[in-house]
Amino acid sequence: MIRWCKEHILLIGCMLMLATSSISEAQSDAGADDAEWQENVRAFNEALDSSLFPGDDPDNGAKALIDVMKRVRAIKELQELGVAYENLIVHGDDDVVDEEAALRSEVARRRLELTDEVVKELREALKAEYCDFGVDHSAGVGMLLPHLAPMREIARLLALRVKVLIRENEWKEAGDSLSDLLELSKVARRDRTAISSLVGASIAGIGLGILDEAMTEQRLDARSAMPFRMATMYLESDPFGFRDAALGEYEMMKGSTSYLLDGQDREIFAAMASERSDQRYLMEIDEDSFLSELEEARVVYEMLGDALEEGSEEEIADRVNAIMADVMRNAYGPLARMLLVPWERIVFNMVRTTSLHSYISESLRQITRGADPGYFGNAMTLYRRCLPELSRLSGSDQETMAMVRRILLVSGTCDALPNSLRERLNSIFEMLRPMRTTILRAAKIRRCHDPRTEIRVLEAEGFSEGRHLRGMQAAGRLLLTEAALGICQHEDGLDTGEQVSESLVGALGIATHMADGSHLMGQLAATALLEEIADLLELGVENGTIGESILPDLEERLRRSLGDDLLNWRKTERMLHGDEVLETVETFGMTDRDLSTRLVGGWSQDRLFLAQFYKGGRPALGDSPLSSPRFDYRPDGDRGALHSLEHIFNPSEDELLMLQGPHERLLQLLNAIDTVKSPRIIKWKARSFDAYQRIEALAKGLKPANPVHDMKKPERKKMNEGMDGMMGH
Numbered sequence: 001m002i003r004w005c006k007e008h009i010l011l012i013g014c015m016l017m018l019a020t021s022s023i024s025e026a027q028s029d030a031g032a033d034d035a036e037w038q039e040n041v042r043a044f045n046e047a048l049d050s051s052l053f054p055g056d057d058p059d060n061g062a063k064a065l066i067d068v069m070k071r072v073r074a075i076k077e078l079q080e081l082g083v084a085y086e087n088l089i090v091h092g093d094d095d096v097v098d099e100e101a102a103l104r105s106e107v108a109r110r111r112l113e114l115t116d117e118v119v120k121e122l123r124e125a126l127k128a129e130y131c132d133f134g135v136d137h138s139a140g141v142g143m144l145l146p147h148l149a150p151m152r153e154i155a156r157l158l159a160l161r162v163k164v165l166i167r168e169n170e171w172k173e174a175g176d177s178l179s180d181l182l183e184l185s186k187v188a189r190r191d192r193t194a195i196s197s198l199v200g201a202s203i204a205g206i207g208l209g210i211l212d213e214a215m216t217e218q219r220l221d222a223r224s225a226m227p228f229r230m231a232t233m234y235l236e237s238d239p240f241g242f243r244d245a246a247l248g249e250y251e252m253m254k255g256s257t258s259y260l261l262d263g264q265d266r267e268i269f270a271a272m273a274s275e276r277s278d279q280r281y282l283m284e285i286d287e288d289s290f291l292s293e294l295e296e297a298r299v300v301y302e303m304l305g306d307a308l309e310e311g312s313e314e315e316i317a318d319r320v321n322a323i324m325a326d327v328m329r330n331a332y333g334p335l336a337r338m339l340l341v342p343w344e345r346i347v348f349n350m351v352r353t354t355s356l357h358s359y360i361s362e363s364l365r366q367i368t369r370g371a372d373p374g375y376f377g378n379a380m381t382l383y384r385r386c387l388p389e390l391s392r393l394s395g396s397d398q399e400t401m402a403m404v405r406r407i408l409l410v411s412g413t414c415d416a417l418p419n420s421l422r423e424r425l426n427s428i429f430e431m432l433r434p435m436r437t438t439i440l441r442a443a444k445i446r447r448c449h450d451p452r453t454e455i456r457v458l459e460a461e462g463f464s465e466g467r468h469l470r471g472m473q474a475a476g477r478l479l480l481t482e483a484a485l486g487i488c489q490h491e492d493g494l495d496t497g498e499q500v501s502e503s504l505v506g507a508l509g510i511a512t513h514m515a516d517g518s519h520l521m522g523q524l525a526a527t528a529l530l531e532e533i534a535d536l537l538e539l540g541v542e543n544g545t546i547g548e549s550i551l552p553d554l555e556e557r558l559r560r561s562l563g564d565d566l567l568n569w570r571k572t573e574r575m576l577h578g579d580e581v582l583e584t585v586e587t588f589g590m591t592d593r594d595l596s597t598r599l600v601g602g603w604s605q606d607r608l609f610l611a612q613f614y615k616g617g618r619p620a621l622g623d624s625p626l627s628s629p630r631f632d633y634r635p636d637g638d639r640g641a642l643h644s645l646e647h648i649f650n651p652s653e654d655e656l657l658m659l660q661g662p663h664e665r666l667l668q669l670l671n672a673i674d675t676v677k678s679p680r681i682i683k684w685k686a687r688s689f690d691a692y693q694r695i696e697a698l699a700k701g702l703k704p705a706n707p708v709h710d711m712k713k714p715e716r717k718k719m720n721e722g723m724d725g726m727m728g729h
Contacts, residue, residue, distance in 0.1 A: 037076050044073050044146075051144040053134035061128025065187065068122050069150035072115070072157070081111050085160075096384050103163050112164060115157050122154065123180055131187040137248075140256030145191060148199045155184055155203040162210050166219055175227020181207040182231060189241025192248025194346060200240035201353045208232075208356050215363060216377030216445065222368050229364040235357050242350050243305035246343075250298045253339070254291070261287055273338055281334055293335035300332050300340055304347055313355055314571075317458040320347050329594055348458040352451070359447065374444050379513055380468070382442035386435045387471030390478070391639050397428050398474075398640035401481040409535050414488035425485050432478070439475045440502060443509030446560060453518050462575025463519035464612040464633070465645075474642035476510040476529045479503040483536050490545040500540050501550040507533050508557040508695070517571030520609055524648045524684050526567050530691035537698050548702045558696055567688050576608040577601060584614040584629045588666040605681040609649075610659065610673045628662035629669065649679050 048069065054062035072078065088102035102108060133147055158181045165174035185204035188196040211228055214220055220228070253260075260269045270282035285293075300323060307319040324344045327337055363376040404425060407416050429436070442448075450467065466472075483503035486496035507529055515526035540546035565571060577600050585596040603611070614629035635646040651659065655676045663669040 034076075041070075041074050044150075045070050047144070047146040048150075051136065051146050053136070054132060055134060059129040061125045061131045061187070062133045064121070064125035064128070065131065066133075066147065068118060068125060068154065069147065071118055071121070072154060073150065075114055078111060078114050081107050081114075082156075085111065092388075096388075099163070103160075103167060108160060108164055111157065112161055115161070119158070119161065119177070119180070122158075122184075123176070126180060126183040126187070130190070132190045133188070135191050135193075137192070137252065138255065140252050140259060142256070142259070143193070143252065145193065145196060148188065148196060151184065151188065151199060152203065155181060155206055158184070159206050159210060162207070166210075166214055169224070171224045171227050175231050178207050178210070178228060179231040186236075186239055186241075189239075189244065192241065192244045193252070194245050194249050194343075197240045197242050197245040198346065198349065201350055204239070204357065205353050208353070208360050211360050211364070212356070212378050213381065214377075215360075215367075215373065216379075216381045218373050218377075218441075220364075220367055220373055222370055225364050225367040225373075229361070229368050232357060232361040232364060235354065235361065238308065239354070239357075240350065242308065242347070246301040246305045247298070249339075250294065250301050253297075254294055257287060257290060257294075261285075261290060278334065278338055282338075285335070290335065293333040296332040297336035297339050300327055300336055301343075304343055307347065308350065313351055313458065316351055317348070317460065320344060320458075321460055325593075325597075344459065345455065348455055351458060352454055374441070375446050377445050377447070379442040379445040379448035379509075380450050382438050382445070383448070383468060383472060383475070383513075386438045386442075387468060387475065389435060390471060390474050391643065393432075393474075393640060393642070395640045397424075398642045400424055400428070401477065402641040405477070405481055405484050405532065408484045408488070408539070409532065412539065414491050417488055422485065422488065425481065429482055429485070436478070436482070439479065439510075440506045442475075443479075443506040443513070445509075448513035448516065453516070456578075457516075457518050457575065460574050460578060462572075462578040462580075462612065463521075464580065465521045466514070466516070466519045469514060469519070469522055469525060470639060470643040470645065472510055472514050473525045473529070473645075474640075476507045476514070477532075477642045479507040479510070480529070480532050480536060483507070483540070487536065487540050487543060487545050490540075491543060497545050497547060497549070500536075500545050501553070504533055504537055504540070504546075505550065505553045505557055508554070508561065512557065512561045512567070515567035517568035518575060520572050520576060520605070520612075520681070521645070521648065523567050523569055523572055523688065524679060525645065527684050527688040527691065528647055530561075530688060530695065534691045534694040534698070537695060541698055541701070546702075551699060551702050554695075554699050558692070558699065561692065566692060569685055569688075573605075576605060576612065578612070580615070581608060581611045584611060584669075585666060587629050588669075590666075606678050607670070607673055609681060610676065610678050614669070628664070631656075631659045631661070633659075651676055 048066055052062070052066060054060055054066065056063070085102055085105075085107050088105055088107060090098040090101070092098060135143055135145060137143060158177055161177045162174050162181065165171075165177060182204055185200045185202075185207070188200050191197075211232070214228075259265055266283060270279045273279045273282055303323050304320065307316055307323065310316045310319045321344070324340070326332065327340050330337055367373050367376060400421065404417060404421055407421075408414065453463070453467065456463065480503065483500045486500035486503065489496045490500070511526040511529040511533070514522045514529070516522060537546065561567065577597065581600055582593065582596050585600060586593070590596045590599070600608070600611075613631055613633040615632050633649070633651075635648075635650045636644045658672045659676055661669065661672065663672065
């Protein structure tokens with residue numbers, strides 16, 4: 001029995017008073033929060049109603065879409081769950097995002113429940129004949145587009161729905177929701193503004209990215225891919241209204257002439273220019289000159305729109321780059337140069353999204369016809385997961401792997417490998433077993449694309465070294481080391497044929513991915529891998545480790561490597577004259593970009609190879625006061641033997657000092673480059689063809705194999721047509 005005393009009663013009374021006070025404060029805070037929320041919703045609705053005028057045409061779906069936007073914004077819990085969901089997403093190394101736990105959470109489930117009815121209303125609205133939000137174009141640069149942000153919010157909710165439904169194997173509803181997402185990407189194109197067009201492309205990219213990820217994870221087969229095939233089957237030539245947006249931007253500027261050139265507003269307009277000379281120009285230009293130069297800009301807007309009809313990605317890129325080169329040389333006047341700076345990137349974003357749509361659609365077509373789903377998706381997604389872990393492999397373990405390959409390839413026999421090395425390798429590979437699985441999956445996929453690299457390739461701005469080159473080389477060497485060990489274990493009586501075949505075929509796939517055409521170093525590193533593959537394949541065939549079962553996959557990789565241009569050597573030639581080399585030249589006072597481009601165009605590939613490692617305009621090393629370009633190349637990279645590029649270019653200390661300078665004149669820099677013994681590119685190219693032919697000859701020497709499975713290989717011709725946008729429906 002509890003004995004209550006006066007102190008207990010007093011304490012309980014105080015606690016009750018405190019609790020009552022806290023509840024009152026909480027209720028007060030909740031009331032304040034609700035009032036603030038309601039005010040935000042009211043302001044949101046008012047912004048839509050006061051800026052958009054869709055009219056009452058029943059064939060126009062914009063009004064119904066605005067109602068959907070209002071309904072979504074009015075659900076307070078939905079907004080709160082959005083924050084909670086983001087907190088469940090795990091962000092790892094190298095921009096790797098793990099959303100699996102979030103997708104399977106109650107937070108995700110509740111977000112879907114809250115939007116079930118909204119999605120039905122959205123689907124009905126998207127069935128309308130057209131969608132015109134009725135934006136006020138007469139406002140010129142003051143035009144308001146309040147519907148774009150809620151469109152992106154709805155797109156994210158649809159994306160969540162598609163991802164969850166895929167994981168629950170609800171293929172029909174997932175396909176319908178993806179169709180909604182792709183239809184939503186098109187609805188803003190009547191706005192005739194660049195930002196609306198970009199938002200549309202961004203929304204489409206969200207949906208296409210989901211399918212890309214689903215194929216990469218091998219979630220789709222012939223049956224489950226069909227709804228998505230239907231959703232992506234048709235692609236319009238200009239799905240996001242880019243051509244109209246370009247001319248719309250011109251009309252918006254023209255309609256705002258008096259506003260932009262008026263008093264204080266002119267100062268704001270001039271401040272948009274980054275260079276002082278351009279700011280002065282905008283402050284002094286009169287209205288007639290402004291309108292005259294704006295007409296010159298209109299010509300460029302039209303040409304950029306026409307460029308999208310050029311054909312292949314490379315043809316579009318060449319045309320756009322040529323147009324923008326003229327623009328930057330003031331061929332269409334200073335105003336056009338200032339207005340059109342971002343448009344090259346805008347065009348290439350459109351090209352990239354359209355190209356991805358074509359690839360996804362063609363991949364789904366082939367999967368539905370029985371092709372092996374493992375060939376489709378994006379290998380880079382998988383590489384990003386395992387390469388950071390591979391870079392953390394100890395230096396001694398990496399050196400052990402390198403030593404084993406050197407001993408085996410030099411001696412041509414496993415007798416020279418001591419048992420201690422073999423045992424050490426076995427323990428390393430056992431630890432790396434999950435990583436090996438991921439690497440082999442990545443190597444099997446035909447496509448390996450990094451969005452940032454893609455844009456730079458379209459802009460013909462090459463890399464001195466690809467972002468993931470060293471890690472991918474390390475992955476290839478890891479597989480080759482395992483193949484070498486397997487060949488020796490076969491001599492010891494173990495059945496390692498399948499393991500060795502998988503490793504060699506995987507390394508060949510990685511070599512193809514490395515040589516993507518964005519940087520010359522990729523071709524050189526891929527060539528070195530090809531040579532090791534040829535040597536180990538020959539050893540494996542001779543000692544009986546490798547039999548005819550390797551043939552189907554080996555032939556597929558060989559076709560992939562060859563393509564229309566073995567290891568993309570021709571494609572890389574476009575990338576060697578990028579901005580980094582031109583900026584290095586211009587560090588020494590050559591201000592005419594056209595002149596520097598012509599100068600660099602006459603340089604050999606050997607000279608360009610080293611010139612691309614200079615970072616133009618940066619201070620020289622040491623205490624030098626000169627603004628000499630800095631030579632930025634580290635063959636070892638401090639990440640271990642598997643990652644090292646010393647086998648490609650390894651200057652001595654004296655050569656490195658010579659390259660680092662500082663250099664007072666361009667002639668001194670070129671003399672240093674030409675004096676140092678650089679890789680002979682023509683010889684590397686010949687080596688790549690020789691290695692390829694050796695592998696091809698070994699493949700032909702194997703007996704024809706029965707198909708190891710009844711899955712069809714991807715149709716290369718159709719895949720190429722898909723990437724060019726010429727769909728074979």
